[in-house]
Amino acid sequence: MIKKILLPAVLILISLGTIFAQERLVNKANEKYEDYSFSPAIDIYQKVLEKGYVSSDLLKKLGNSYYFNADYQQAAETYKRLVDEYESEVGPEYYFRYAQTLRTLGDYDRSDAMMSKFSDLTADDNRAVKYKSDTDYLAEIEKNSGRYELQPFEYNSVYSEFAPTFYKEGLIFSSDRDTGNLARYRHTWNSKDFLDLYKINADSVSENVVTKMDRTINTRFHESTSAITKDGNTIYFTRNNLKEGKFVKDDKGIIRLKIFRATVQDGEWASIEELPFNSDAYSVANPALGPNERMLYFASDMPGSFGESDIFRVTINSDGTFGTPENLGPNINTASRETFPYVTSKEILYFSSDGHVGLGGLDIFATKIKNNRFTDPIFNVGRSVNSKLDDFTFIFNEETREGYFASNREEGTGADDIYSFVENTPLVFDCFQQISGTVRDKISNEVLVGATVKVIDENNEEILTTITDSEGNYSLTIDCNQGNFVRALTEGYVPAEEYLGTSDGKPRIMDFYLERDTVTAGFGDDLAKLLQLSTIYFDLNKYNIRPDAEVEIQKVIAAMDKYPSLKIKVNSHTDSRGVDAYNLWLSQKRADSTVEYMISKGITADRLMGEGYGETRLVNECGNGVRCASDKHQLNRRSEFIILE
Template structure:
């Protein structure tokens, strides 16, 4: 708004200031399935890790297994190994590790992890909001087109702004020249100081010519932004620091803003008193009452403010005294300017801000006030109410959906102008988060799977169970990010992140669960159980590398669990050498694998093996066929085929 240049003395100063896996059960071989063996993968990982082998994914799985099972001390151990190996992790691991560290009393280190967790999306809330709403223009577009707007018909060539209902009158602030010979002019604009005016609303819903309102309330300095109690007998309003002919100043000799209260006596406003939480050292302005008149909202730069100006609330006690002002918190306030609050009869908080993603200058935003006093996701009310300039001081009648707001947009009559509007549809975004839970290997739907919904801070919100068709669903808020955790017996717990779109509809999140216990029959491949694609060797060599030893430790652990198990070890190559060369190389590699297991304590009689070379390709990448590296990699594999279990 143009009047925001007035810096301290004007009433607009406030604008310028302004999972992974729950631990798998150890299951003995069922007598009914005597041809199968069940392998506890997590237990194997832990035994392998205890031998000193380090693998990032393994530490993640171990940490998650204990974290999701509330064994935080054990989880702290494996998350510690994870971060010791690599400090750069997904943000949720910083949060989980911090929680585990708190459980063992390492608060300083936990705080450091939380700090890094916060830095992942930026320290500045405005940066966080931008990162969260990178498609904010699309979000605003989805909220736009809901208002029919026109000039209110009461504007002057000066500044007119900030409206309130009082009976059948619209009360507002104006710097218009009333012709008073003793008028005081504000030197920054060469306009009169603002006073309160009122316009009668006629039978056609139009506003009559404005007249001065509450002469005993208007002073020789600025007054603005009144709000009236439901009974019409009390008004709260903003004024420069001036009472009973005395002007107050801060330590820099500047007159700031304060909130005042007046009462109606014999049809005249009087008994003007200032509110007890005012100060000469900071500004308090733009009051607004809750629907029950028990809470007063306002804008201020008082101590405890996040940014240039924040929104606060204070309880109004039955005897007329006030509680302690409370900051509305990070959902509403940013490091920018939040100001001009308005609370509708439907407990919707409307306010102006340049800290939330908008179209330029101050935009009008809205958030639902919950019963516990918390706030739902902040939303931009959209164009054409919001535009490139300053838009603020929103006021709406919840029944008629008619209202007023102020803007300094192009085409106005004065510095700031009051516009009236009709809201043609409410800003309601309904989203459902749904999906099908399946077995990752077979694709079979999984009923009776526990599904839990968490917010961005990994706080549990709600839970349900998938139906007979594997379907789960949650009612969620538009524009938010959630985590869905799916847990089922004999499956690894999986946690998936999802961002909800900002238009009505359903966000689909399918979840495929992996078996936590591998069912291995004669003829089955242990490599598939542990995701072993190949045993690593140097190029053209058959010596076991460190990475190969890590994979073979898993096979070794399983064979020790099942002393009667016998394996046929097969090594495969791609086609990018001669068939004879590949057969000889793969045969040496298979024998090296067997030798490693024998040296580690496995009886040689339990092992057979051979190199298959390029004779069993899994795709069409034979000699002379052009293939990608990924396609060739699929053919370079190791197999550990079970030939006997007992």
């Protein structure tokens, strides 16, 4: 009996011991994960999984650890298990990352299904907006593909090489190829050696020899992405947050990245200083100089960021000080990663992102900087520069059409490899659209000669202006890569405006119909003349409303609808032919029929009067006994619209 009691107790103790051991391992893995030590965290999480312990939190962190280490195959498998087994506990970001990993595997249908779920859960996320607005993204990417001829960088190794920078006749690049480092100097993010900066064919002892930059630049920890001035005398580079040779961690225990600047003194790099907008609380990395070297672009997760890393820029003042960093905005930055900026001599911004829709992992995108703004469409540069995996640190010489970038694609030599390329077909950034039309009075339909037509951008700045010709026509050519407002205006009228978004550049006809801002008239004025209406005529001996007259009366009705206090007296007339008494009766019938027509169209009777004047108010010499042509007599058979109030 005692044995029967002891056996279950022992089993319970063993089971509890196993659970406690697993929880300790999970806690240890979580500590590594929170410390960005993803490689050891992966090892521990996998051990726990092998022992049969699983939870949604474990799968989330394991999937993220693979994701941030660019092991997309393992990340996809982990996210799949998370979605399949814990769907109710899966937040939108995991659908997004799962979709990204599926793209790297070429499973675009499944990826699109996950992006659709992500979009349904986060309708306001700009990544969802971009995805929904470009559902045929693969076809768009194909349009830009095949423009580059690629070659491997002959100095790649079995380690990582990336972040090329033009320097003199050669390059500076980043690598972890120095295997002499002790294991304690390896980064726990990916268990790789720390990075240093190297140079080739620039200040080397001989040609085609890779040499490490001197110790004033390189430390035993990370130095990577760099930017250097054209004269070669100033370099900006990324380094771990160090003080007196020791790591500095933030409140969460994370070692951040900072940008440093060094200058050449007596042929050596000296005066190394960190930039003033660095912080112990966030990372600042991946510097790039604008074409005039007065603007520094960089990546950061500083306050004001939209996502995991955003691209910023800051002015470099003439005295070497800096302005205030500026986020490039939601057209460039998303809730994911935007990083590794590069700006060409023609102000084309290239950058890497996994927030914009691409082929998988980080893709390289390009956009034109216009008027110091980033409102143009963003182009995926296409295959073969972009692949299913990560593609980044793109640089390009627009004069030679040659450049370099890095990728971790499967056919590479090492973990990351540099590739050289020649661009055979440039991206087309400029888009022109012809817009034309006519400006008219809304009520009278008369053309408005000399009316002004303006093009105003989304920042309310006037870009173009023209005036209508003698026929009320205008024509303008606008930039269809950005949204514009087209506005027509002239004195005495309320301006009219229409918005044109980005387009394919096809010609567009835009007619404007302007309303008068007020009826500047007084008692006794003829409204028809003020509105520039055609005269309302009647046929001989008839008082019915002719079709041509109906069109003009409708314009009077429109004016009375617009100005509810307006009251009108309809004065009708005849020509001189016929008996005077008959003509007086006929003109009254014409006045009455006009008033009745207007009442039938919604104008109240208390706003209308009608009076016939027969032949007493002729407009020409065609009186009794005067021989006149029929068209002259026609001019007297008319109605007028006299303002009473």
